[in-house]
Amino acid sequence: MIGIFRTCPSRMQSSSTVRVHGLDTLRALAVSFVVLHHYVLFVSDAPTFGWVGSIGWVGVDLFFALSGYLIGNQIFAAMKSPGGFSLKHFYARRLLRTLPNYWVVLALYFLWPAFRGDAPLLPLWKYASFIQNFALEPGSAFSHSWSLAIEEQFYLLLPAVALIGAACRGSLRLAWTGILLAFIAGMLVRADLWQEMDAHTHKLYFYFKYIYYSSLCRYDELLAGVALALLRNHHPGAWGRLTKHGNLMGLAGLLACGAAFWFFLDDRYGFGITVFGFPLMALGFSLLIVAGVAEGSLLRNLHVPGAGPLALWSYAIYLLHKPVCVMAAGWMAAHGYGPEHALTIVVLLTLSVLTGWLLYRLVETPFMVLRQRWVPGNAARPAGPAPVQGGANPM
Structure with missing residues (x-):
């Protein structure tokens, strides 16, 4: 997608395309975390995958960080290019990338009752306008689309803000000040909402409805990715110094993520982790992205078998895996195989990948063409063709 862009379907790739295995690995890791977490949450209701299943929801935050970096880099690089940046072209490309898969899966939810089970659907206009995450009721059908709604809101606002800033001849200092203030604002909003939650009778319900699913509370990783893109495009010296120490950045990222994961596992709904945990995780994921693109780093050169295809199909897998697993688990249970049986786990995870691949081939690929x-x-x-690097495309 950006200066570091997701590779298109194979027949659209040129010989100049270079894959960045580090970003493939991160995106494959993100979708794997989410699938395992949703298996625990909606299928097994048990510690099937240990701490990974419990903390797997952070895969969404990794997706956010990748999207912020990739889309931000795409916008900032185009604004600096001789051809200039076209808002119309950007929105057209985003819609062709995200809507076809989304609408197919949404149609399944509305037209096939078994696909949604007993979960209630929101009004269609909320899904169509990508505002379903606003005060989203936990347990709603297609609830995992809350993250897609936040990403679409991000795709809508970021380029417009960037163009307004350029038109007003905004300085880089103003841009960095805005990013810092936005981080502080997010923490203050979460702190205020947590205080309200603490006085609420149904605390867990309140947390998910007004904090976890909220656009104002969950943009930390998106913002961190944008900050990386701004650094890369407008501070090449600082970016060069960071990427020169890719392995060190990767180690620091692992330590930051490890600390955030530990705090979330220890007390996910506490005040401190609610306010400061997301920025800490944003820092960790950002450092991992730096390691993923740094020349010569272990993460960039790490070629994990299957990570490339899994990263390529990740958007489709994300959309379909939850209802597919829930329906298939019912069928397996009827034949005597419980959710923690090894055969059930293998079958459901395999179906998650295969159905995602099918959606990718039948819907996503033609629209990408x-x-x-x-x-x-x-x-x-239009400018002359330039090499693009493979990486991870945002959902």
Whole structure:
């Protein structure tokens, strides 16, 4: 997607395309974490995968950090290019990338009762306008689309803000001040909501409805990714110094993520972790992204078998895995295989990948071909072809 962009389907790749295995690995890790967490949450209701299943929800936050970096880099790089940045082209490319898969899965929820089970659906207009995460009731059908709603809101606002800043001749100092103030604002909002939650009778319900699913509370990782993109495009010296020490950045990222994970596992709904845990996780994931793109780093050069395809299909897998696992678990249970049986686990995880691949091949790929034909880039004026790097595309 950006200066470091997700590779398109294979027939659209050129010989100049270079894959960044580090970003593939991070995206594959993100979708794996989410699938395992949802298996525990909606299928087994047991510590099936140990601490990984319990903390797997952080895969969404890793997706956010990758999206912030990739989309931010795409916008900032295009604004600096000779061709300039086209808001129209950007939105067209985003819609062709995200909507086809989304609408197919949404249609399944509305047209196939077994797909949603007993969970209630929100009004269609909320899903269509990507505001379903606003005060989202826990237990709603297609509830995992809350993160897609936040990403679509991000795709809508970031380029407009960037263009307004450029038109007003905003300084880099102002941009960095805005990012810092936004981080502080997010922490203050969470602190205020936590105080309200503490006085609420149903604390867990309140937490998810007004904090966990809220756009104002969950943009930390997106913002951190944008900060990385700003650094890369407008502070090449500092970016070069960071990426020169890719392995050190990766180690620091692991330590930051490890600390955040430990605190969330210890007291996920406490005041301190609610206010400061997300920025800490944003820092950790950002450092891992730096390690993932740094020349010569272990993470960048790490070629995990299967990570590339899993990263490529991750958006489709994310959309389908939850209802597929829930339906298949019922069928397996009827045949005597419980949710923690090894065969059930293998079957459900395999189905998650296969159905995601099918959605990717039948829906996503044709629209990516059309996008390459109709809107090959974000530039207002076409320039000569340039090599792109493979990485991770945002959901």
